[in-house]
Amino acid sequence: xxxxxxxxxxxxxxxxxxxxxxxxxxxxxxxxxxxxxxxxxxxxxxxxxxxxxxxxxxxxxxxxxxxxxxxxxxxxxxxxxxxxxxxxxxxxxxxxxxxxxxxxxxxxxxxxxxxxxxxxxxxxxxxxxxxxxxxxxxxxxxxxxxxxxxxxxxxxxxxxxxxxxxxxxxxxxxxxxxxxxxxxxxxxxxxxxxxxxxxxxxxxxxxxxxxxxxxxxxxxxxxxxxxxxxxxxxxxxxxxxxxxxxxxxxxxxxxxxxxxxxxxxxxxxxxxxxxxxxxxxxxxxxxxxxxxxxxxxxxxxxxxxxxxxxxxxxxxxxxxxxxxxxxxxxxxxxxxxxxxxxxxxxxxxxxxxxxxxxxxxxxxxxxxxxxxxxxxxxxxxxxxxxxxxxxxxxxxxxxxxxxxxxxxxxxxxxxxxxxxxxxxxxxxxxxxxxxxxxxxxxxxxxxxxxxxxxxxxxxxxxxxxxxxxxxxxxxxxxxxxxxxxxxxxxxxxxxxxxxxx
Numbered sequence: 001x002x003x004x005x006x007x008x009x010x011x012x013x014x015x016x017x018x019x020x021x022x023x024x025x026x027x028x029x030x031x032x033x034x035x036x037x038x039x040x041x042x043x044x045x046x047x048x049x050x051x052x053x054x055x056x057x058x059x060x061x062x063x064x065x066x067x068x069x070x071x072x073x074x075x076x077x078x079x080x081x082x083x084x085x086x087x088x089x090x091x092x093x094x095x096x097x098x099x100x101x102x103x104x105x106x107x108x109x110x111x112x113x114x115x116x117x118x119x120x121x122x123x124x125x126x127x128x129x130x131x132x133x134x135x136x137x138x139x140x141x142x143x144x145x146x147x148x149x150x151x152x153x154x155x156x157x158x159x160x161x162x163x164x165x166x167x168x169x170x171x172x173x174x175x176x177x178x179x180x181x182x183x184x185x186x187x188x189x190x191x192x193x194x195x196x197x198x199x200x201x202x203x204x205x206x207x208x209x210x211x212x213x214x215x216x217x218x219x220x221x222x223x224x225x226x227x228x229x230x231x232x233x234x235x236x237x238x239x240x241x242x243x244x245x246x247x248x249x250x251x252x253x254x255x256x257x258x259x260x261x262x263x264x265x266x267x268x269x270x271x272x273x274x275x276x277x278x279x280x281x282x283x284x285x286x287x288x289x290x291x292x293x294x295x296x297x298x299x300x301x302x303x304x305x306x307x308x309x310x311x312x313x314x315x316x317x318x319x320x321x322x323x324x325x326x327x328x329x330x331x332x333x334x335x336x337x338x339x340x341x342x343x344x345x346x347x348x349x350x351x352x353x354x355x356x357x358x359x360x361x362x363x364x365x366x367x368x369x370x371x372x373x374x375x376x377x378x379x380x381x382x383x384x385x386x387x388x389x390x391x392x393x394x395x396x397x398x399x400x401x402x403x404x405x406x407x408x409x410x411x412x413x414x415x416x417x418x419x420x421x422x423x424x425x426x427x428x429x430x431x432x433x434x435x436x437x438x439x440x441x442x443x444x445x446x447x448x449x450x451x452x453x454x455x456x457x458x459x460x461x462x463x464x465x466x467x468x469x470x471x472x473x474x475x476x477x478x479x480x481x482x483x484x485x486x487x488x489x490x491x492x493x494x495x496x497x498x499x500x501x
Contacts, residue, residue: 025227040227042159046168048222049155050175052108055215056115056148058179059208062186062296063119064279076125078280078435080118080138085428087142093421095150096414097251103224104151111148112216114141116209123205146420148219153416157402158236158409159228162469163315165403169396170311173303177392180300183208188293225409236409254414258405260465261415266454267398268422273450276430277443278387282346285355285440286380288369295384302388310396321404321468328397329462333455339390340448346383347444352437394451401458404466 020026025040037044064077091098099107114137121137124130152172160168187204225236255261278299283292314324358366370377402415433443 020229025223026229037231038229040223040229042155042168042228042230043171045223045228046155046159046172047175048218049108049152050172051179052112052215052219052222053148053152053172053176054179054182055211055218056112057145058176058300059183059211059215060115060118061177061180061300062183063122063208064275075435076122076131076134078431079131080121080134081276081431082428082435083135083138084118084142084145085424085426085431087139088146088424089142089421089428091143091146091421092150092417092419092424094251094417095146095420096154096254096410096417098147099150099154099413099417100410104154105220105222105224107147107151108219108222109216111144111146111151112212112219114144115212116216117141119205119208119212123202123209126202126205142424146417146424149420150413150417153399153402153419154225154409154413157399157412157416158225158407159230160403161230161232162321162407163317166311166314166396166400168311169314169399170307173307173311173392173396177300177303177307181297181304183211184293184297184300188290188297191289191293193290251414251417254411254418257411258465260461261405261418263458263461264398264401265418265422266450266457268419269426270447270450270454271394271398271419271423272427273430274387274391274447275427276434277440277447278384280434281352281440281443282380282384282387285352286350286370288371291370291372291377294372295381298381298385299388299391302385303392306389306392307396310393314396314400322466325401325404325462325466328400329455329459332393332397333452335390335393336448336451336455339386340444340451342383342386343444344448346380347441350440352440401461401466406470 020038026038028038029036029044064081095107118137118141121130121134125134156168156172157165186207187201190201190204228236283295287295314328316324319327355367356363358364358368372381398419402412402419405415406412430443430446433446
């Protein structure tokens, strides 16, 4: 799958100068005086995948944000997540080629199934020891999520015009995290009077299961990339008659054509490393059930706040894209030092041993989990909120960076696969660190060091490799398509006259 874009200025101001194909997918959707565009348009399809992610990974994030996936014993979640991210790492790395081969719609629908089964296994584990089922559910979700996120990355990075890639991230990330916020309100509502640390109710898990299943069904109604037409008439470039062999070759071509992407691999690796520490080493370690749910809500709400200002800044037309890349580098490095410095100041206060949970029989001298009414609550609450903002800023800058390396859907699908594969490999390692009870301070140090170090390693890409515009010739370089396949007549004529498209 590949996408081609015009120059930023032309794409956003060009009047509609083409005739849309016949069919319901291309008829205008109007609500009163508002013309929302047509069904097979990039922004409608981005909205749909955002709602799929609202229901599936959004609810999953809310569940994970409780620490231990809602269970006071984090061992079950640690083992499931090790299985999850181990398979995710393998499948995710190859998922770009798979999505190019089977299409976005099938990849998304299959991807949504794993989230439902994962939550079902958690519900069963509350009542009966089903270790085998838990591990299977985690491993299956790794396969499913690998395909879902590769398809999502393809849409978010290759469908929009160059001038709006940051805004597309904002739209997607905001809707997606509204799902996590709603998901966090479910355990908050069902446990509002629970002031001791305990496993969430069955009703909480059932609500997650229903919503995730709905998301898997919704994915079936998303268009494949060959149906998409942008406002200027351009189409998403697809590899004609892709084979498994051509897609394996395509992954190699992605690295060969942009070897600088290897410098981004440490950023990919560390991009989910912090979840384990934040969710288990802070939220689950310190707070009771209802307070964990409140923190969870604030974490995902903070992501919406951050995405709303980050996307427009990344697209700021007053500065060339190469200049914005340098600004993004400085911003992300500064944010890393400030927020994780605050995390270090807080972490000095406690250890894994000092927060071992109170148990009247097994540990009568144990730690009594904090409630939101606790006098010292506001400090870690704001820290957790800023951790959420940091997550959105990190993911947004990385997605924007990958999207700035090209507009080709095939290339960007492979980059999304590399991103999710390495991200998941890192997650598998850090969940195992938590399983073996690595000291919290060591977990924090690994986060701070990896994040800051990976930014410095990626700095040459930010500083030297981001172009202000990618031409259609560059995007078509590794596919058997021509400009005639993807450009409408009025843009083809302009191209023949020597304009850069």
